[in-house]
Amino acid sequence: ILVYPRVLQNLFPLTALIFFFYTGVCRSPLGMSRGQILDEDISASSQWSDSTAAKYGRLDCEEGDGAWCPEIAGEPENMNEFLQIDLRSLHFITLVGTQGRHAGGIGNEFAQTYKIKYSRDGSRWISWRNRQGKEVIEGNRNAYDIVLKDMEPPIIARFVRFMPVIDHSMNVCMRVELYGCEWLDGLVSYNSPLGQQMTLNGQHVHLNDSVYDGAMSYSMTEGLGQLTDGMCGLDDFTHSHVYNVWPGYDYVGWSNESFPNGYVEIMFEFDRTRNFTTMKVHCNNMFSRRVKTFQKVVCYFRSELDWEATPISFSPVMDDVNPSARFVTVSLYNHMASAIKCQYYFSDIWMMFSEITFQSDTAMYNTTLAPPKTGPPIRDDPTHKVDDSNTRILIGCLVAIIFILVAIIVIILWRQVWQKMLEKVSRRMLDDELTASLSIQSETFTYNNNNSPSSVPSEQESNSTYERIFPLGPDYQEPSRLVRKLPEFSQTSEDTGEFQNVQEGVPHYAEADIVNLQGVTGGNTYAVSALTMDLLSGKDVAVEEFPRKLLTFKEKLGEGQFGEVHLCEAEGMQDFMDEEFSFDVIENQTVLVAVKMLRADANKNARNDFLKEIKIMSRLKDPNIIRLLAVCMSSDPLCMITEYMENGDLNQFLSRHEPEGMIALLSNAPTVSYSNLHHMATQIASGMKYLSSLNFVHRDLATRNCLVGKNYTIKIADFGMSRNLYSGDYYRIQGRAVLPIRWMSWESILLGKFTTSSDVWAFGVTLWEMLTFCKEQPYSQLSDEQVIENTGEFFRDQRRQIYLPQPPMCPDPVYKLMLSCWNRNTKERPSFQEIHHTLLDCIGY
Structure with missing residues (x-):
């Protein structure tokens, strides 16, 4: 690598x-x-x-x-x-x-x-x-x-x-x-003709090297620029990864009309003599615009002071079918050189490059091997010999590695065959039993006083057929049992207000044991692995007691079965901060905070969950996760005080803004640039990367659960469900639990499986919300029942499932990232670490 x-x-x-x-x-x-x-x-x-x-x-x-x-x-x-x-x-x-x-x-x-x-x-x-x-x-x-x-x-x-x-x-x-x-290429400069300007449908497309750091007059000399900046151009050269630049920005291009010899010559200077193996040239091939990859390249080599008389020549296969930009790989046949001069011949009117790279070893490497069958011979250097003993050791290691890999492949194939045999019966039943349509009435389970389920007809007609899904493997539990064991499904009826215990002896729904907390607002709090909870349970909560009298009520943000969330102003909060955290406010200035309050009449289970939530929140210390600041535990009602951001939640923030463009100018509306959208999305991915590193599953990631601060700072929260403003985002199951089905993965809806991979699915929906500026609900053209029916199409995987459409202003690479988050196979979805790296690298906003 x-x-x-x-x-x-x-x-x-x-x-x-x-x-x-x-x-x-x-x-x-x-x-x-x-x-x-x-x-x-x-x-x-x-x-x-x-x-x-x-x-x-x-x-x-x-x-x-x-x-x-x-x-x-x-x-x-x-x-x-x-x-x-x-x-x-x-x-x-x-x-x-x-x-x-x-x-x-x-x-x-x-x-x-x-x-x-x-x-x-x-x-x-x-x-x-x-x-x-x-x-x-x-x-x-x-x-x-x-x-x-x-x-x-x-x-x-x-x-x-x-x-x-x-x-x-x-x-x-x-x-x-x-x-x-x-810098492994060793390239210190390239000399090239200046890039030119194309006129396309009355629009000027500037194909100059805008970041070249050498001298620029009639040509470019002694510098590096866009051909070595690490950024590959898009298929359509009129668009760019970079926001707010001119058409053609990513490419350096030339017209054959300016080159009577029919080629563009570029000379590459290197830091020392190197043994060159290949050259890769990223070319545009939009032949509908009279742009093609080069027809032929001829390369000369300078090893010391003089240029070699015999060059190498390479002609790639022309492609008039696929207009995609691509890398063309040119073999350099292990030539020794400190400089290379290449002549790229036109195959159409225009030729455009966005990146040129070289793969090489140092000149110290042995080159006494036999020359290749094609191309010029490799220069002999008898002063450097290969150590045969080292070669034998290397070959032995490679053979051992091959045997190990073969054994692993055999084990994997054996397990797959065995699992398919076990699934055969279930798959036969699926053809008859599986349906994601909500046209069939189902029975709902109620609980008597001793928590034993009894099947009775529901007073409300329910179209949910979750009970009819059959398990495919050990990770997937039968949803009819799932309804009885999940905390969010096992809430009691509203009239009793009791908090039910999960039925003992029933396995958890996720791939690892999960401790689920109800939360004071009735919303989905972080799902925590049992192992992580065990580690936390042995630690004291390092959160200070805050005087209630220093809290001033501003408004109620939401409420749930066991508590409320209030927006308050806190005085002197800076005195309660540890060294790792501080507010960017003037001393003695009040600070906006969110106060989660447990009602005094809450039962014992709710109080225990409240204390567990405090313990968990006290351990979450990340710049993009809402922090627990202090608690009020000396008397009822019990309170936990968390950060709150002055610009509210991301959903409301974006819905009040417009993307930069003509519409915003005409309406005089406040705008948010794509670079700021990218900055916010990267922060959400960073916060989720932190949660996933702790084996925490959020289960309700959406723009409503992301708070916005100064300079587009984002912090992930968890009390969006408690707000009446977003009641339409949640679907009530059989009059009991409510679920954010439009953000949930198919396996979470149908099989009750919540993992980091299901959070990745929700991140893709959240990214879609951001790029539509939260102007509409996900799957707004579908009813709740149709959304659930669509998850059945994901389950059957017959290519009839409906994906969220690409937002009008969404770059293609970003939409591809969304689609990867919605992959049917959970193991093929990217991790949050990969998403975060991709967004850090992505400059398409």
């Missing part, structure tokens, strides 16, 4: 389409905070004192006086202070982090804005600009928080300088970190 990272594109085509390997995975810290970068490789233009020297500018470290601080002198316009890092080799840098000087509360110096310069050779320095041409980067707002900024575009450099923008209104200090990985 380290030598050939782009092999991952074949394994993960969606990720490859959105963003290249380097930008998607290459986000590891390069060693400032962990010390891999040595003190001698960190320098600065000046320092305030020896204790604030350059070596102390390491992110999240408090050595010396806590940061690098330059000596401030002269006028602001003459300031050129910098902190420089030498990475010793070329690196692909995708992210930077900055922090001020905190020094345990003594320091309060930070850089509000800064610039970055970089160099590949230490002599020519380049000022970094974002894709809109802006140099200045927003920095820190306090001395302790770490602020991460994506490098868009990423940079390829050995030397990096952080240059604080100083205005003398305050002193600045910096701690920094670089994130990325080693």
Whole structure:
């Protein structure tokens, strides 16, 4: 993987389409905070004192006086202070982090804005600009928080300088970190003709290299740009991954009218002599627009000072059927070279490239093997020989690995055959018994005083036929038994108000034992694995008692069977915060909080669940999960105090806004940009990644359960069900439980199976809500009964199921991510970690 990272594109085509390997995975810290970068490789233009020297500018470290601080002198316009890092080799840098000087509360110096310069050779320095041409980067707002900024575009450099923008209104200090990985291509520059402009239906399509960092006059020299920025263009070159850019942004393109020889010549310079195996060129092939991949490429090699006389030539197969953009792989036959010059011949009027990459080994590798059957011979180098003993060891290891893999495959196949045999009988019955139509009346189960079920006709006619679904395997329980064992299905009738116990001896519905809490509002709280609950039960709740008199009632947010949720103002809440959490408010200012209150007449089971919920909530500490701040436990009613965000829930927030565009301009409505939508979606994925890492299942993920704060901050909550505003989002089962069926996976509705994979399904629906700005309910054209009937189509998997449509402004890669979340096979849905990585890499908003 380290030598050939782009092999991952074949394994993960969606990720490859959105963003290249380097930008998607290459986000590891390069060693400032962990010390891999040595003190001698960190320098600065000046320092305030020896204790604030350059070596102390390491992110999240408090050595010396806590940061690098330059000596401030002269006028602001003459300031050129910098902190420089030498990475010793070329690196692909995708992210930077900055922090001020905190020094345990003594320091309060930070850089509000800064610039970055970089160099590949230490002599020519380049000022970094974002894709809109802006140099200045927003920095820190306090001395302790770490602020991460994506490098868009990423940079390829050995030397990096952080240059604080100083205005003398305050002193600045910096701690920094670089994130990325080693630049394996070794490419240091490419020289190419300037990209040209196409006129298409009266629209100008600019195919220039907008991020090229070399000299640009009649041609581009001594730089790198869009052909190495890690971003592959879309099939339709008039659209882009990047929001708010011109048509053709992702591609560099040329017309054959400007090249009488019939080819475009590009020269590639490398850091050293390398042994080249392949070149991959990402080309557009939209032949309906007279754009095709190159007809032929001829490549020359320079190993020392002179160019080889004999080039290699390659002609790809022309494709006039599939207009998709694609990589064309060119074999370079292990040529040794420090520079390559390639001539790409036109096969139509236009030729467009978005990425060119090289796979190579160092020239130290043995090359005495026999030449390939085709292509020029490989140069012989008798000074380097292969160690035969090492080769034998390697072959032995490979043989052992093959045997192990064969054994694993045999075991897997045997288990599948055995399971199919066990399922045969059930599958025969399914043909006759399974129906997702709600046209048949079913019996509902009621409970007598000793909790034994008795089947009686329901007073209300119910069309639910869940009881008729038969189990397919050990993970799937018969729903007629499921109704008797799930806490949310086992609520008592409204007239008694009793909280029923789950029938003993009945297995849990999920793949692992689950402890389910009713919650004071009657809503779905987090489902917690029994193992996790056991671990939590042995720990004391580290939450402080908060004085009730400091709470001022604002409004009721919702209510349930055992309690209510109130919006309150809290005074002095900052005094109750631990070191890991603080409010961004002025001292002594009141803070909005949500107060979950347990009614004084709640029964013993409800009180126990309330205490368990406090214990669980006290352990959830993530920037994108609502935090438990304090409790009121000294007297009834028992209360837990959680965060609340000033902009309310995401559903209401987005429904009050419009996407940027002509409609918003005409209506003068407030807007939300796609980049901010992307930012919010990434935060939701991050919060769910944290919950899934703890084996927590949310069971009610939706925009109504996401709260919005300043700067589009998102925190996931769990009391959306308690609000009358969203009563239409929940479907009542036989007059008892209510379920958010339009957000639920098919296996959750039909089989009662709630797992992280079902949360992934709900995330896809939540993402769909966001991209429609919550203007309509999911499956708004279907009734509740038709929604449930549609889950039967997922179960039967005869390709008659209905998916949520692609929102008009949703990019294709994002809709593909949604569809992957709605995969029928739970094991083929992405994990939240994969979703989070994909959204971090995705720049399609």
